[in-house]
Amino acid sequence: MAMLDIQGVTKKFSTTMAVDDFSLTVADGELVCLLGPSGSGKSTLLRMIGGFETPSGGLITIDGDDVTRVPPERRPTGMVFQSHALWTHMNVFNNLAFGLKLRHLPKAEIRQKVEAVLELVGLSGYGSRATTQLSGGQQQRVALARSLVLEPKILLLDEPFASLDQHLRERLREEVRDIQQRLKITTLFVTHGQDEALALADRIVVMRDGHTEQADRPDVVYREPASPFVAGFIGSMNLVDGTIANNVFTHTGFTVPLTAADGQATLAVRPEALHIVPASGVGMAKIHRVTDYGTHAIVDIDLPDGVRLKAMVGEARAWTAGQAINLKPRAFAAYRDNVAIFRSLDNHG
Amino acid sequence: MTALPANDIVGTKSSRRPTGLLLVAAPVLLVCWLIIWPIISAIIRTVWLPDTAGERRFSLETYQFFFSDQYSINNLMVTLWTTAVTALILLLICLPIALYLRFATNRIAAYVQGLAIFPMFVPSIILSYAFIRVLGPNGTVDLLLNAVHLPHIRSPYLTPWGPVLGLVWDNIPLTVLILLSGLGNVSNQSIEAARDVGAGRIAVLWHIILPRISNSLLVAVSFTVLGIFSAFTLPYVLGPAAPEMMGPFMQRTFRDLNDPTTAITQAVIAFGFCIVFGLFYVYSVAKNRAP
Numbered sequence: 001m002a003m004l005d006i007q008g009v010t011k012k013f014s015t016t017m018a019v020d021d022f023s024l025t026v027a028d029g030e031l032v033c034l035l036g037p038s039g040s041g042k043s044t045l046l047r048m049i050g051g052f053e054t055p056s057g058g059l060i061t062i063d064g065d066d067v068t069r070v071p072p073e074r075r076p077t078g079m080v081f082q083s084h085a086l087w088t089h090m091n092v093f094n095n096l097a098f099g100l101k102l103r104h105l106p107k108a109e110i111r112q113k114v115e116a117v118l119e120l121v122g123l124s125g126y127g128s129r130a131t132t133q134l135s136g137g138q139q140q141r142v143a144l145a146r147s148l149v150l151e152p153k154i155l156l157l158d159e160p161f162a163s164l165d166q167h168l169r170e171r172l173r174e175e176v177r178d179i180q181q182r183l184k185i186t187t188l189f190v191t192h193g194q195d196e197a198l199a200l201a202d203r204i205v206v207m208r209d210g211h212t213e214q215a216d217r218p219d220v221v222y223r224e225p226a227s228p229f230v231a232g233f234i235g236s237m238n239l240v241d242g243t244i245a246n247n248v249f250t251h252t253g254f255t256v257p258l259t260a261a262d263g264q265a266t267l268a269v270r271p272e273a274l275h276i277v278p279a280s281g282v283g284m285a286k287i288h289r290v291t292d293y294g295t296h297a298i299v300d301i302d303l304p305d306g307v308r309l310k311a312m313v314g315e316a317r318a319w320t321a322g323q324a325i326n327l328k329p330r331a332f333a334a335y336r337d338n339v340a341i342f343r344s345l346d347n348h349g
Numbered sequence: 350m351t352a353l354p355a356n357d358i359v360g361t362k363s364s365r366r367p368t369g370l371l372l373v374a375a376p377v378l379l380v381c382w383l384i385i386w387p388i389i390s391a392i393i394r395t396v397w398l399p400d401t402a403g404e405r406r407f408s409l410e411t412y413q414f415f416f417s418d419q420y421s422i423n424n425l426m427v428t429l430w431t432t433a434v435t436a437l438i439l440l441l442i443c444l445p446i447a448l449y450l451r452f453a454t455n456r457i458a459a460y461v462q463g464l465a466i467f468p469m470f471v472p473s474i475i476l477s478y479a480f481i482r483v484l485g486p487n488g489t490v491d492l493l494l495n496a497v498h499l500p501h502i503r504s505p506y507l508t509p510w511g512p513v514l515g516l517v518w519d520n521i522p523l524t525v526l527i528l529l530s531g532l533g534n535v536s537n538q539s540i541e542a543a544r545d546v547g548a549g550r551i552a553v554l555w556h557i558i559l560p561r562i563s564n565s566l567l568v569a570v571s572f573t574v575l576g577i578f579s580a581f582t583l584p585y586v587l588g589p590a591a592p593e594m595m596g597p598f599m600q601r602t603f604r605d606l607n608d609p610t611t612a613i614t615q616a617v618i619a620f621g622f623c624i625v626f627g628l629f630y631v632y633s634v635a636k637n638r639a640p
Contacts, residue, residue, distance in 0.1 A: 052541055072544040079545045085538035089560040098556065099546030143542075150546060 002063045002076070002153035002186050003028050004049065009058030011044050011210075018044040020210035022058070026154075029184040031177070033197035036207035037233070042190045043158055045207075049188065050079045050156050062153055078147030079156040082163065084139045086131040092118070092142055093127035099150045117149040120179060137168045144176065148183070155180070155187040161196070169193075173200055194234050198222060206230050224343060228335045231268040238274060238309040240267045249334060252305045254284050256329055260342040266335045271298065273331040274311040276319075283324035285309070292316035301325065388620065395614045411614040423592035425618065427509055431584070431594060432577045435516045436570050439524050442517065443569070447528035448558070451535075462525075469522035473515070477586035480515055481506055511587030512594060516577050523576075524569045531565020532558070564633045571630040578623050595619045 004026040011019040019041040026032050034042040047053040049060060051072035060068045067075050086095055093114055100110045118124050121141040131139060140160055147155060157176070161169040177200050180187050191197055197204045198218045205215040206229075214226035225231035228239055242251030244265045249256040256267060276299060288300040288308065297316035301309045309327070313319060334342040398408045415421045443465075450462050468476070483489045485506040494501065505511045535558055543557045559566075581596035588594055593601070595615060603612035 050541075050545065052544075072541070073547045073549055077545070079542070081538045081542060083536065083538050085536065085542040087539055087543070087557060087561075098543070098548070102547045102552060146542070146546065 004154050004186055004188070005059075005061045005064075006045075006049070007059045007061075009045070009048060009055045009060060011041070011048060011053060012056045017210055019048070019055075022211060024205060024212070024215065026186055026188060029186055030202045031180050031187040031189060031200060032203045032205060033201035034188060034190045034205050034207055035192065035194065035197040035233075036213075037192060039209075040207040041210035042192075042207045044210075046079075046156050046158050046188060046190045049154065050077050051075045052079075076153035077156055078150055078152030078154070079158065080140075080143050080147050080160045082159045084136075084143045084163075086139055086142055086146075088131055090131070091127065092123070092129050092131060092134070095131060095142060096127075096146050096149050099146070103150075113149055117145045120148065121145045122175070136164050137172060140164065140172060141175075144179075148179070148185075153186065155185050157187065157189045159190055159192070161191075169196070170199075176200070198234070204234075206233060223331075224340075225268070225333070226340065227338045228266050228268060229338070231333070231335070236271050236310060238267075238269045238271065240269075240303075240307060240309070241265075242267060244334065251307070252303055254303055254327055256332065258332075258334055258342045258344070260334055260336075263336060265341065267329075267332055268335065269309075269329040269332040271310040271312040273329060274309060275328040275330050276301070276311045276313065276325045277328060279324040279326045281324070284326045285324075287319055287321055287323045287325060289321055290316050290319045301327070391613045391617050391620075395610060395617055398610070411610055412618070414611070415614055415618060420592070421598075421615070424595060424598045427592040428578065428595045428619075429622070431509060431512055431516070432574050435513050435520070435577050436573045438513065438517050439520055439573055440566070440569070443521060443524040443528055446521075447525050447532055448554075450525070450529055451532040465525045466522045468518050473519060473582040474586070476515060476518060477583055480511070480518075480587060484514070506587060507589050509589060511589075512580070512584040515583035515587045516580060519583060520573050520576060523572060527569040527572065528562065528565055531562035531568075535561045564636065567629055567633045571626040571633075574626040575623050575630075578619055 004024075006022060006024045009019055009022045010017065022041070022045060024032070034045060036042045044053060048055050051067070051070060051074075055068055058068070059066060062076055072079075087098070090098065096114045096117060097110050100113060105113075114127065115124070118126060121144055123138060123141055123145065126134070126138070126142075131142060134142065143160070144157075160176075161172055164172065173196055176189075189197075189200060201218055203215060204218050204221045206213040206221060208229055214221055214230045216224075216226075221230065222234055225234060225237075231237045232239055240251050240254065242249050242254070242265060243263070244250075244258070244260050245262050247257060247259050249258055249260075249265060249267050251267070285301045285303050288302045291298045291300070297313050297319070299311045299313055299319055301311060303309065311327075329344070332344050333340050395411050396407055396409060397405050398410065399405050400408075446461065446465050450458055450465070453461075471479075481488065484502070484504055486501070486504050488504070488506075491501050491504075505514055539561075540553055540557060543553045548556065579596060580594065581600065584594035585597040585600075588597070595618075599612050599615045599619070602608050602615060
């Protein structure tokens with residue numbers, strides 16, 4: 001379909017730098033998730049690609065054409081908004097046909113295209129329905145169909161499932177992925193849900209304060225987070241500040257051997273990679289609480305100074321609150337000055 | 350402490366209904382007493398007339414007189430013309446102002462809103478004299494034109510355009526506020542979605558914004574029409590002596606000609622035109638409130 005290239009894009013709102021010297025190339029047919037907390041600049045970036053905000057600087061090209069200052073109505077992009085943004089005074093058919101009518105397509109062709117896209121999103125026969133008669137999921141499907149019917153080069157999705165319940169969200173994201181792969185449409189998806197990003201994306205761009213913190217495949221971002229911020233943002237992560245001396249990380253009795261220069265560091269261990277063993281004496285830590293989730297259990301662990309960690313175990317019954325334990329991280333990383341200084345060899349949990 | 354069932358706190362559906370009706374009973378009774386009854390009474394007084402013997406009988410002769418009297422028809426026509434022209438000019442002026450206020454994000458918008466609402470605080474009589482001093486014969490505009498050796502303007506004062514200008518100025522605040530409230534229901538995202546599928550500014554206005562504020566347009570026009578039809582001060586001070594608008598016409602028939610029955614007939618006819626727009630308004634409100 002199309003390649004999107006963003007080079008050194010910035011956006012400043014009075015004194016706030018929303019997007020700061022951001023660069024990204026999205027390959028033809030790739031689905032990239034922009035992931036980050038509120039205020040990280042991901043929606044602003046998407047709106048600049050869609051033409052709803054004008055960059056303060058930088059260049060945005062689609063298939064080599066500079067679209068940096070092209071208004072949204074003349075861009076080859078299609079956007080799906082968080083609030084669906086359907087026009088309630090039009091029925092489903094007219095919502096989808098509106099853009100085609102503006103392009104003065106013959107009536108028969110409009111009808112054929114609308115029916116095809118309704119079938120694509122699983123809403124065949126819904127054309128005459130009022131948009132207010134549809135459920136939240138159906139409304140979001142119509143919003144997606146409205147963008148797809150114009151066959152945009154780039155599909156932009158701005159937290160499209162944020163207002164839906166968890167079950168529906170999971171179902172719709174699978175459908176979106178299927179449709180995207182079937183149409184091979186270059187897609188940018190903004191979300192602050194890590195699950196959504198991990199499930200959907202070919203590539204995840206983790207954003208923070210308007211810049212890229214890490215851009216890589218989902219498995220790499222999950223297993224080899226580039227910074228403590230990414231480590232903490234993607235999935236559940238134990239972050240412990242301590243000191244490295246003589247190749248041993250220490251935090252009040254919790255020690256982990258590694259290879260790194262002496263100094264302050266932050267140790268990052270995922271709950272599923274934090275192995276716990278019963279201690280014969282005082283141990284490194286004590287169990288605070290065990291929560292059984294059926295398929296697994298989460299053990300809350302208190303270090304002697306009150307720092308709390310989480311470990312994932314298979315069986316809840318083997319562990320009790322107050323029990324003394326030792327900690328043996330199987331996969332971990334250490335960070336200093338926001339940069340990874342050590343990763344354990346077994347870094348795949 | 351025992352938790353009360355929800356029904357005990359908020360009341361059941363059946364017990365809530367009389368409470369709600371009781372709450373609106375006082376204003377409804379007042380409306381019946383001060384508005385509905387006078388309307389019925391006025392209609393009765395204009396169709397149940399005394400004959401020469403003093404006996405009251407059903408007759409439409411006051412209406413026959415009104416619709417056969419050219420002067421009365423001219424007055425009704427000038428009122429309808431003033432109403433239509435004023436309503437049209439108001440929409441042409443107020444819609445762009447309301448659109449600007451809805452979508453502008455700069456500080457100037459606050460000043461524009463202040464200016465648009467300002468006429469609401471100026472009494473009609475002051476506005477009328479200000480209008481005469483500025484646009485009347487030998488008014489400020491004439492003096493300025495004279496200073497640069499240009500001819501006098503054709504003053505709208507004492508022509509049908511005099512009340513039109515005054516009424517437009519007077520009705521700008523209410524019309525802007527009504528349209529602005531309607532535009533508040535048009536989300537930015539629905540407009541952005543339209544632009545995203547290729548709609549330019551005109552297409553967005555025509556296909557998205559106007560249909561979404563059609564109720565507000567209807568309400569604004571209804572309010573304007575009702576206000577203009579019953580206007581007195583501005584048409585009386587700024588308008589021509591003949592033909593005259595229905596407000597001054599009724600007052601003159603009642604007081605100067607001492608003919609209350611004919612004045613009431615004129616009022617009933619004016620009410621007949623207003624009720625159409627009143628029903629539009631009620632329909633619009635009911636439609637918006639429908640679940």
